[in-house]
Each structure stands twice: as structure tokens, then as C-alpha cells.
Amino acid sequence: MKVSKWIILLLVFALLFTLSLSGCAQDEEPEDQDQDNDNPNDEDEGEMAENQLLKVNLSAEPPCLDPQLSTDTTSSEILQDTLEGIIRMDQSGQVVEGSGMAESWDISEDGTVYTFHLRDAKWDDGTPVTAGDFEYGWKRLLNPDTASDYTFMAYDIVNAEEYSTGTVTNPDEVGVKATDDKTLEVTLKAPNPVFISKLQHSTFFPSREDLVDEYGDRYASEANLTPSCGPFKVTEWAHESKIVLEKNDEYWDADAVKLDRVEFSMLTNSNSLMGQYKTEQLDYVTVPSQFLDQYKDELQRYNTAATYYYLFNNENEYLKNTKLRKAIRMAIDQTKVYDTLAQGMTDSAYAWIPPGIPGYDGKTFREIAGETLFDDIGTGATKDEVVQLVEEAASELGVTADDLDGKISYLTGDTDSSLKYGEVYQQMISENAGLDTGIEQATWKVRLDRFSEGDFTMAAMGWIGDYNDAMTFMDLFLSDSPQNRARYKNEEFDSYVHDAMEVFDQKERVDAMVAAEKIFIEDMPIAPYSYGTEIYVQRPYVKDIVRLPLQVYDGKKWAYVLEH
């Protein structure tokens, strides 16, 4: 008796202590808001801080800072700050001559030969940046011994594909040549209007032949083995912990660079991340979903060039029917899903190309093609329409609507959150379309494997653009594309996309892609459900971080901090 009495008493104390802690957590919020609202929208900027230091978090240890081997966005974030390609997008996301290593360029009459005139620039060790560094880097990318996964990025170039696959063995036959130290001549297989915009990808950054020879496999694996020709250089790299960039004084546009030092931590835990922000150890941070509510008054957001979609297996005996695919998407009230599960901060998608991707005449692609290309049950479609579609689909397939029950299973990620979304979808499909569906969970690699074997019916998938043009999304679902996991085939769609690949006139190209997108959505081989959104909080003293829809989010070249 006595034992349990003591223990109960102590447990009660413990409980009170915990409650008092959580009580504190709630009390603190208003206090914090007061601090932040001291200078609400203070437009007259304060003094530039003496100490130009920016502290941010990188989502993980960058897997690879070798530009030709790197394929992930984490590494890309560092690479965009430490190296510079032929072009660099300016603050508004435009590609203009002279914004990168090329001062200007000429394009031959037939649109296949590009001559880039490089500026005088130096690597951080004082060695000049030459056209040879680019030629070397690009051929290194294609060299089968390098075994890069990103060779396809360069396949527009003459003999690039042939060299990387071994049918051409002499690298001199590849259409990249440094005619002198300052001139790079690139020959394409066919005119390609998006070639220039692809060059902002880190795959096309220059590499140092002398250093690759000297360091071998260890090139770019440690701070002192990582050369730089961009606004910043890597000065410290404590693996799995911290990476420090400092201003590169040898950079050609060093005058424009105001930050002296950028410190990246590599935290993955959400509580730690927000704790670091709260205690002023981080200047801005992407807000994890469970913290959205707590920070709702401070949240800022921007669109990333990504679209998330339900991937359908168009070769499946039931999902080959267009009406069935449409009915499934229409049955899901996507906006309601995000209002309940994501504080309404994520944009539902009703088209394939995400907002922010350029069109022409200063308008975005979406503004030209229209924001909404179809409706779901939340935006105007009715339950009767959806049920009608299912019945039509069933009769076209020669079965009854009841026969479709249990034939479709939603394959999603192995996290609790994926399951939560999956269950909501399942319920909505059942309520609004009268279809019983299943849910399967698997790890990322297992899902990819099942996609390539065609062993799935419906799944969650997404695509992040590689360059600033709608083509980076459009060519995905060409009949012969290796990324066409939907197994979609439509000659009309293919021909519009091919047209857009060959025409130079921006208006004509975009119009062709608008037409292609219309067919694509009409067929709905995949069903877009949301656009990429980055939600973050940032200290008011941080200025001029460039956040563009593409992977080069938060460019720091022009950023600075005010006295605080």
C-alpha cells in the first residue's frame, strides 16, 4: 500500500511539472509576436550590419559537391553559391547576357552553333576561369567512367549521347570545344530554344582538370579540395554537422556580394530546427508542417517549380479508361484536404505546369493557359457528374460499377503522414465516386522499382523542374520518355511537344505547349493535385534572399543583413 502511495504522489508531481512546461510554451507565443511586431513592416531600412553573417540550415549533409556527379537539391543549394556556370539567373529569374560567366553569346543562323564569349574571371586560388574548364567539365560529365546519372541533361549536344553510351569513344567528336581561353563553341544536334536555360543547372558548371587529376576520387569531398569560382567559397566542412561559406574575393562580381560569411547547420529534427530559430541561431527556416499553426502569423511562402500528381498505370485493365481516371481525381476535394491537413498553406493543382514557369509577354505559362483546366468536387464538379463518369467508364470497360470495387490501390510513402492523406483520399473516392479502393505503403526505392515494373495502379508522385521552362515538365510524358511511368501514349500530344522543341519563337513554342497541356489534361494519364510550396519564417533583418521557383531557391549572392 505504502509503495504505491509514494509512487502515485511522485507521478502526480511529475505530471504537474510537465503541464507547467507545456503551459509555458503556450504563454510564450504572444510574447514572441510582440518582439517581432516592434517594427511592423519597417520599410525604411536600418543600417547594414557590421557583421555580414547569415545563419541558415541545410536540410542534410550535401551528398556530393562534385558538380558533374551531384544530382540532388541539397548539394545544388551549395553549388549555386560556390560555382558559376555560363549563365546565372538574375534576381527576377531572367537569363540575360552577362549575368554569368559568359559576357555574351552568338547563335548561328540555323540555331545549332552557340559561341559563348567568357568574361575575365578567376577561381578562388587566382587561376583564370577558361573555356577549357567548361569543355573539360562537360566532357567529364559524359565520360562513361565518370558514371554520372545526369548525362541526359547534355544530350542536345552533338555526339553527347553517343559518347556517354560508348558508341563514340573519341571525346573530340563531342560538340563542345574551347577554341581559345575565352571562347566556348557548342554544337547542338538540332536547334533547341531551352538549351540556354538548362545551363544554370550545376551539371554544366566548370571543373578543374588539374585538381581532378591531383585529388582523384576525393575532388570536392572536403573544404580544401573544393574549388570555387562563384560568389562564395567553402572554407569549412564538418561533415554531418556544419558547412561554412565565405565571400570569394576573386569572384568577378565580388562587389555585388555583401555577405561575408554563411553558416549552414545540417539539422533534420523539426523540434531542433524550430528551437534554433526561436533562440536566434538561424536567420530563416522552412517550417515543418506540425509547426505551421504555432507560427501562423509569421509565415511566408513562395511557389517552387514542382507539381505533385496521382500517377495512374495507363496500361492497367481498368485505369486504361480515361473516364475512370478523371472520376477518381474529381472525387477528391483537394482544397478541403489541404485546409484540414496543411493549414491551407499548400496550393491545389488543376493543371500540369506549375505557376512561376515563364510564358511570353511578361506573363507566366499559367496566366496564358489558364489557372484551372479541370474541376474537382470542391471547385464545382458535382457528385452526380462523378458517379455518371464511373458508370460510363464501367460500361465502356464492359463491367458494372460494382466490379470496379477493390481494383484500385493507392501506393504511397511509408510515413504516418502519407497514410493519413491516403485515408482521406480513400474516403473521398468512396463517398463521391462510390468506389472502394485500397492503400499500400512502401519505401521510396520500392515504389520506384514497382513503377518501372508496372506493378501498381495508382500512386503519389511529383516532379521538380530542372530548368526554367515548361519543357522540363512537358517532355516527361512523351511516349518514349524514360520518366513516363504512367505509360501514356498520345501522338497528338507528342507532336505538339516536339513542335515546341524545335521552334525558337517563344510565343509559338508556348502556344504549342499550351495546346499539348490541354490534350494532356483532357486525357488525364496522371492527375495533378498540388503545386510545390515552400513555407518559411525569416528574421526581418535578412534582406534580398532570392527565392525562385526553380531548384536554386534562396540565392544568397545579393543578400545582406541589417543591424539587429
Added chain:
Amino acid sequence: MGKYVLKRFGLMIVTLWVVATITFFLMHALPGDPLTTDKGLTPEARANLEEKYGLNKPLISQYGIYMNNLLHGDLGISLRYKTRTVNSMLMNGLPASAKVGFLGSIIGISIGIVMGIIAALNNKKFLDYFVIFIVVLGVSVPGFVFASVYQYFFGVKLRVLPVAGWEGIKYMILPIASLATFFIATFARFTKTSMLEIMGSDYIETAKSKGLSNTTVIFKHVLRNASIPIITFLGPSLATSVVGSFVIESIFGVPGIGQFFVTSVQQYDYTMILGTTLFTSALVIVGYFISDMLYGVADPRIRIDK
């Protein structure tokens, strides 16, 4: 003695070989592979990669190559971190993991043993209940909860210690405290139970009736005998904590090797999976060996120097 050590060493090699072999084949039996990417690799690019990592060879010859490299102490290149070797990644992470793991377990185990002794000596008194309370809390509440509470209270609320990061001694306190909490609870429980059992035995009664002082009885007779079960846990506990904990490392941003256990499997980083598995296995085997040696110190009957 020398012969015994040699025999144990031989057994360790065999065990490691078995572990490596089982892990190797289980890992390759998983659906999917390290080269699966969402970018839809062209068959040619895939072939180039397979060639580079030797994945195009028959499984049995991949196994042979791996074992041969292993004999030379080479764990291979990470398939995820393309410019780094598994050896360098483990060596890079070991100091951080070992500092937190070693200090956390030593401090936790010491406090735990002392608390266990206090509880046993004050059986069914206030101090005993206090220890029972700590034990119940420490054993039933998962480690990450303690870590998060410490982080919030000392880091975010009081701001006396850093929330996360790895820059110096200050940054080690919370991870060490979190790890120690677990050991305090576990070892207090073992020590108390084990001591109570010994204290009730006949030879302790004899010692007392011989007129030995209470201190002598406790330190010379009870503690020595009670230490056997504690020692059993001591070696392996030390060994596993030295390779780090995924939870503590990710919460406090400790750049150790604990995280590789989880991430390598998620990413199908074959070489890293084998590297971490073998490394831990070796340490655990060494841990048991240390325990076996310590038995002899505590109890001459199990000494093996014949």
C-alpha cells in the same frame, strides 16, 4: 589466458564473417536497388553506374570482391555520398558518437549503480521510492521524449545550453544527459534487485553474525556478488552506446555514426549498411569480451586463467 584471448579473437572473426554474409545477401534480397532514382535513368547511364560500382557482376562474385576488400580493411565507396569512402565516414563520425556514448553511458551507469545501492540499503523507505520513481519514469518514457524535454527546457526556455549543434563542450551536455538518463534507470533497477537478492542470502547472515561491520558486509560481500548481473550488461551497453544513437544524434545535431544506421538502409547504400553493421558487431563482441574478463575480477570461480 593468452590462449583464451586468441580463441575468443578467432571466434570473433567467424562471427563477423557470418554477420557480413547474412547482411550482404539479405540486403541484396530487398526489392529495389541503390541506383533506382526518380530521374528515370537511361539504360546506358545505369550500365555505366553498375560498371563503376561492380553491381553488374553476379552476386556471388560481388560477394567475393567485397570479402576480399574487407580482408584489406576496405569497406568501399559510399553509394550515396559519391566522393566519400565508408571508412572515412565512419572514422569521421566516430569521435562525436564515442564522446557522447562513452561519457553518457559511464556517467549514467555510475549514477545508476549508486542509486541502486541507495535504494537497496533503504528498502521500502522514502529514498527507495524516489529511486523506483526515477526508474519507472526512465524505463517507460522513450529516450527521445527526455531528449526533447531537456532540449526545450534548457535550450529554448532557459537558454542556458545550446539547442543543437556540435561546436564544443557546451554542446555535449544535453546529448550526454539524455543518454545517461536511460542508463541511470536501467542500472539502478539491476543493482537494486541484485543487491536485495544477495542481502537475503545465508552467507550474508553469517557474515553479519560473525560480527563484521555493516560497511564491510556491504562492500566486501554484497556488492561484489551483486555485480555479476551488472557486469553482464556493462560491456555490451558500453559498446552499443559508443556507435551512437540515431535519435539523440538527430535531435541534437551530433555528427556521429548513429544516423548512418537508419539513412543507409533508407538509401540502399549497400556499402554503408555493411560498414555500420560490421562495425557495431565488432564492438559488441569486444563488449562481451570485456564483460567476460570482468566476471573474473568479481568472482574468482569464473576466472579463466587456468
